[in-house]
Each structure stands twice: as structure tokens, then as C-alpha cells.
Amino acid sequence: MKGLKGLKGLKGEQGMYLGVDCGTQSTKVVIVDAERGTILGEGSRAHQLIEGDGGRREQSVDDWLAALRGAFADALAEAGIDARAIRAIGVSGQQHGMVALDARGEPVYPAKLWCDTETALHNEHLIEALGGRQGCLDKLGLLLQTGYTASKVAWLRDTHPEAYRRIDSLLLPHDYLNFWLTGERVTECGDASGTGYFDTRRRAWHHEAFKVVAPELDPNTMLPRLIDSSEPVGRVRAEVARELGLSDDVLVASGGGDNMMAAIGTGNIAPGLVTMSLGTSGTVCAYAEEPVIDAQGMVANFCASSGGWLPLVCTMNVTSATTRVRELFGFDVATFGERVAAAPVGAEGVMVLPFFNGERVPPLPHASASFVGLTSVNTSADNLCRAVVEGATYGMRYGLELLGPLADRVSEIRLVGGGAKSPVWRQIVADVLGVEVVCPRLTEAAALGAAIQAAWCDARQRGGGESLATLCQRLVSLDADTRARPRSEAATRYDERYLGYRQALAERYDVPA
Numbered sequence: 001m002k003g004l005k006g007l008k009g010l011k012g013e014q015g016m017y018l019g020v021d022c023g024t025q026s027t028k029v030v031i032v033d034a035e036r037g038t039i040l041g042e043g044s045r046a047h048q049l050i051e052g053d054g055g056r057r058e059q060s061v062d063d064w065l066a067a068l069r070g071a072f073a074d075a076l077a078e079a080g081i082d083a084r085a086i087r088a089i090g091v092s093g094q095q096h097g098m099v100a101l102d103a104r105g106e107p108v109y110p111a112k113l114w115c116d117t118e119t120a121l122h123n124e125h126l127i128e129a130l131g132g133r134q135g136c137l138d139k140l141g142l143l144l145q146t147g148y149t150a151s152k153v154a155w156l157r158d159t160h161p162e163a164y165r166r167i168d169s170l171l172l173p174h175d176y177l178n179f180w181l182t183g184e185r186v187t188e189c190g191d192a193s194g195t196g197y198f199d200t201r202r203r204a205w206h207h208e209a210f211k212v213v214a215p216e217l218d219p220n221t222m223l224p225r226l227i228d229s230s231e232p233v234g235r236v237r238a239e240v241a242r243e244l245g246l247s248d249d250v251l252v253a254s255g256g257g258d259n260m261m262a263a264i265g266t267g268n269i270a271p272g273l274v275t276m277s278l279g280t281s282g283t284v285c286a287y288a289e290e291p292v293i294d295a296q297g298m299v300a301n302f303c304a305s306s307g308g309w310l311p312l313v314c315t316m317n318v319t320s321a322t323t324r325v326r327e328l329f330g331f332d333v334a335t336f337g338e339r340v341a342a343a344p345v346g347a348e349g350v351m352v353l354p355f356f357n358g359e360r361v362p363p364l365p366h367a368s369a370s371f372v373g374l375t376s377v378n379t380s381a382d383n384l385c386r387a388v389v390e391g392a393t394y395g396m397r398y399g400l401e402l403l404g405p406l407a408d409r410v411s412e413i414r415l416v417g418g419g420a421k422s423p424v425w426r427q428i429v430a431d432v433l434g435v436e437v438v439c440p441r442l443t444e445a446a447a448l449g450a451a452i453q454a455a456w457c458d459a460r461q462r463g464g465g466e467s468l469a470t471l472c473q474r475l476v477s478l479d480a481d482t483r484a485r486p487r488s489e490a491a492t493r494y495d496e497r498y499l500g501y502r503q504a505l506a507e508r509y510d511v512p513a
């Protein structure tokens with residue numbers, strides 16, 4: 001991967017845009033010069049994860065704010081610009097998290113995250129109450145999956161009635177950061193489509209579904225105002241502008257869910273491309289001009305944040321799984337990569353079903369991880385490290401196959417997220433999926449997408465004609481050095497191993513092989 005230094009250009013006096021991505025493990029910030037098409041600085045700060053029995057995964061919103069402040073300071077120092085040159089901000093956020101605020105704007109409970117599986121039973125009950133799978137598809141255009149916001153709200157109602165009674169508004173993580181920046185409670189269709197009370201076909205809140213989730217709450221006042229993804233949320237509050245050293249008229253774009261922003265940050269805003277993220281979660285998505293309704297409910301018919309739709313498959317165990325095994329052996333990221341590379345294709349028969357966090361697709365919220373095929377000969381650190389990377393990647397192939405016709409003719413996958421920084425993993429993805437992969441120069445594509453969206457929003461506000469496509473052309477560039485092509489022998493071996501993976505899923509979990 002090329003360093004950012006090679007990308008830096010002259011520092012303009014204006015036309016700077018800030019992209020923020022509040023991911024699961026960290027907040028990333030980039031500063032771009034949209035006129036020159038250069039990335040000037042980036043920063044990243046980690047978050048704490050609150051984990052508990054039964055699949056609890058939560059975060060404190062204060063942690064997000066602290067990470068944003070720190071990452072912004074680092075990016076600004078690297079860019080070496082005056083913060084007053086920043087014209088607009090775009091915020092991307094991990095999808096689905098429940099941020100329930102009281103009337104003063106304080107959380108009534110910590111943010112409950114997309115990867116929390118504690119509410120699986122509530123999700124099942126909600127599906128039933130909405131008329132089963134078909135009822136969900138008819139009303140919402142997608143099937144509720146454990147992890148969506150709806151079951152978290154229902155869970156809070158059941159388990160913390162006092163906190164539930166104090167709810168005044170229900171936001172998503174990126175909405176919350178926009179609220180902190182502007183004081184406005186606003187959302188847009190991309191992120192809203194992952195709540196479970198949004199009609200993804202009509203691109204509107206589904207009040208009837210919301211009443212099933214939270215009968216006592218009034219959707220007219222609880223739910224954030226919906227704006228188009230090209231519209232601004234507002235201007236940065238004076239207090240925030242002072243603290244961050246920004247000028248007092250900085251625009252805040254609508255922002256969106258991290259997958260929607262990563263689609264923009266990889267130029268995936270027209271049919272024909274596939275974006276795959278190896279983040280904490282694994283996601284694979286393709287832009288579509290019409291809604292894509294999956295009768296099985298595994299492909300989520302999310303709206304894109306550039307108009308159109310972004311059908312997506314999400315698995316919960318990608319770098320969350322590889323990090324667990326890496327840390328078990330006490331390896332740093334570089335050593336882990338070396339150990340993965342040292343093991344042969346197929347890890348000498350060791351296979352990992354990496355469901356440490358339960359799983360969303362296939363829908364196994366209560367599953368746990370398994371290491372299978374271990375013998376006295378193949379049980380080595382190298383094989384275990386490779387097997388967890390391979391297992392997470394089999395999940396991505398499963399997801400790609402679910403996308404069906406949208407991905408069938410794709411000649412190249414744009415790979416993003418932390419795991420995409422690993423050359424050995426990129427090759428494994430190419431070999432397992434049998435498709436060429438390439439990374440954008442900036443693998444923090446969600447933060448870049450948010451910055452591009454901010455530039456788009458700013459251009460529209462100023463009456464400028466610059467389209468999102470033009471901005472993507474200028475700011476999204478691919479790193480030829482990251483290109484990995486399938487190797488025929490390895491691909492054939494992986495076809496066999498993938499069949500073994502599907503068989504293991506069928507035997508253990510009754511998932512059709």
C-alpha cells in the first residue's frame with residue numbers, strides 16, 4: 001500500500017473538506033483538497049468496546065467524541081493547514097447502532113451496536129409481529145436482522161423501562177455526531193434503511209412498523225427529520241467551531257452509514273462495481289438503480305447515499321475474528337501477516353468457522369466459533385492464523401454469491417477496510433473469490449466518501465455544478481500495487497475448501513450447503 005505522503009499536493013487556501021468515519025474499533029478522519037484531488041492528512045483514534053455475556057456490545061458516545069477530537073487534531077497536524085480552510089464536514093458511521101437521547105440530548109443508555117446479539121430474541125418477535133419474513137419484505141423491503149436498531153429499542157423497552165420512558169429521540173451513530181456538530185436531529189435514507197422501521201422502497205419512515213417496535217413512542221417526534229443525501233444537516237455550532245478552530249459557517253453534509261460512504265469512497269455510485277470491506281464486519285455491496293428485494297432476506301435492500309440502492313450482505317466476524325486469534329498468539333499485525341503467509345493454501349486442513357460474535361449472514365446470532373480439522377500434525381500457529389483469515393474470507397464468498405446477478409459479471413472488487421492493508425489477505429480474497437481485487441489508494445474509504453459527499457453538498461449549496469461522479473473521478477484513485485489476481489492452482493484448492501466450509505455450516509447449523 002502506498003503511503004499518503006505520495007498523494008499529497010500543494011496546500012490550497014480553501015476547498016478543504018473533512019471526512020469522519022466512526023467505525024467499530026476507531027474513528028478515522030481525513031482532510032482532502034477537493035480542487036486538487038489530494039489527501040492532505042489523516043488521523044485515527046481507537047474506541048473502547050463494552051462487551052458482556054449474552055452478546056452485549058456497546059459503546060459510550062463520549063468515547064466517539066474523544067476519538068473524533070484526537071483524530072481531527074492528528075489529521076490537521078499532518079495536513080499542516082489552518083482549520084479555517086475547511087468548508088464542509090461529512091460524517092460516516094457504523095450502521096444500526098441505537099443512540100437513544102433524552103430531551104436534553106443526553107443518552108439514556110450507552111450506544112448499543114450493530115454487532116450486539118443480545119437482542120436476537122426481540123428480533124424474532126418483531127419479525128413475527130410484522131407478519132413474518134414476507135410481512136417484513138412487503139413493509140420494509142428487507143428482513144429484520146439481529147443487529148438492526150429495531151430490536152435494540154424493543155430490548156430497551158423490556159429491560160430498562162425507566163430509560164425507555166425518557167427517550168426523546170432515536171438516532172444512529174452518524175446522526176449523533178451530526179447532532180453534536182450542529183444541534184440538529186436529522187438523518188438520511190442510507191443509514192435510516194438499517195433501522196428496521198424504514199421503508200427502503202419508498203425511502204420513508206414506516207410509522208406502522210415503528211409503532212410495533214415502540215408502541216408508546218410517537219414516530220412524528222421521536223424519529224429524526226429525513227433529508228436527502230445531497231442536502232446539508234446545518235452549520236457547525238459556534239461552540240464546536242471554537243473548540244476545533246473551524247470558521248463559523250462550516251457546512252455539515254448529510255453523511256451516512258459507513259457502507260454507503262465507502263461506496264462513494266470507492267466510486268461505487270453506478271451499476272457494475274462491487275465494494276468489499278474487511279473491517280470489524282465484512283460487507284459486500286453493489287450499487288443498484290432499483291430496489292433489490294431478496295426473498296430469503298439475506299441481502300439487505302439498503303438505500304445508497306448517492307440516490308439509488310445499495311444491496312448489501314454483512315458478516316459479523318472479519319477483523320474481529322482475525323484480531324482475536326492474532327492477540328491469542330501475541331502477534332502484532334505485521335507478524336500475523338507473516339505467519340499467515342508462511343502457512344500453505346488451505347492451512348493443511350485446519351478450518352475456522354469464525355462466529356466468535358454469533359453471525360448475521362447466515363443468520364446464526366447464537367453461534368460460536370469452531371476450529372475443525374485439527375490434528376497432531378497440522379496444529380500450528382501458522383495454520384491457525386491462516387485458517388481464521390480463510391474462514392472470514394469464505395464468509396465473504398458466501399456474501400458475494402448471495403448478491404447473485406449484481407456481482408456475476410464483475411471483473412474486479414474494490415477492497416477496503418483495515419484488513420485490506422494486508423497483501424497476503426488480498427491474495428487470499430482473490431483466490432477464494434476467483435476475482436481480481438484492488439484497493440483504492442486510501443483504504444479508509446468511508447472517511448474519504450464522507451469528505452467527497454461534503455464537497456458535493458458544498459458545491460450544490462454554492463450553486464456549483466460539480467456532480468458526485470466528477471468528484472469521485474478526481475478523488476478516488478486505485479493503487480495498482482495492491483492488485484491481486486486469482487492464481488489458478490490456489491483458486492481450485494479454495495473451491496474445494498469452500499465446499500468443505502459450506503458442508504460444515506450445513507452439518508452444524510442446518511444452513512443449506
Ligand SMILES: Nc1ncnc2c1ncn2[C@@H]1O[C@H](COP(=O)(O)OP(=O)(O)O)[C@@H](O)[C@H]1O
Pocket residue numbers: 022023024025026278279280281319320322323333337416417418419420421422423425
Ligand atoms: N495489515 C493488516 N492485516 C490484518 N488486519 C489489519 C491490518 N491492518 C489493520 N488491520 C485490522 O483492521 C481492523 C480495523 O479495520 P477498520 O476497517 O478500521 O475497522 P472498523 O471501521 O470496523 O473500526 C483492526 O482489527 C486491525 O487490526
Ligand SMILES: O=C(CO)[C@@H](O)[C@H](O)COP(=O)(O)O
Pocket residue numbers: 023024025093094095096114147194257258259277279280281282283314
Ligand atoms: O452492520 C453493518 C452493516 O450492515 C456493519 O458493516 C457496520 O456498519 C459496521 O461497520 P465496520 O465498523 O465493520 O466498518
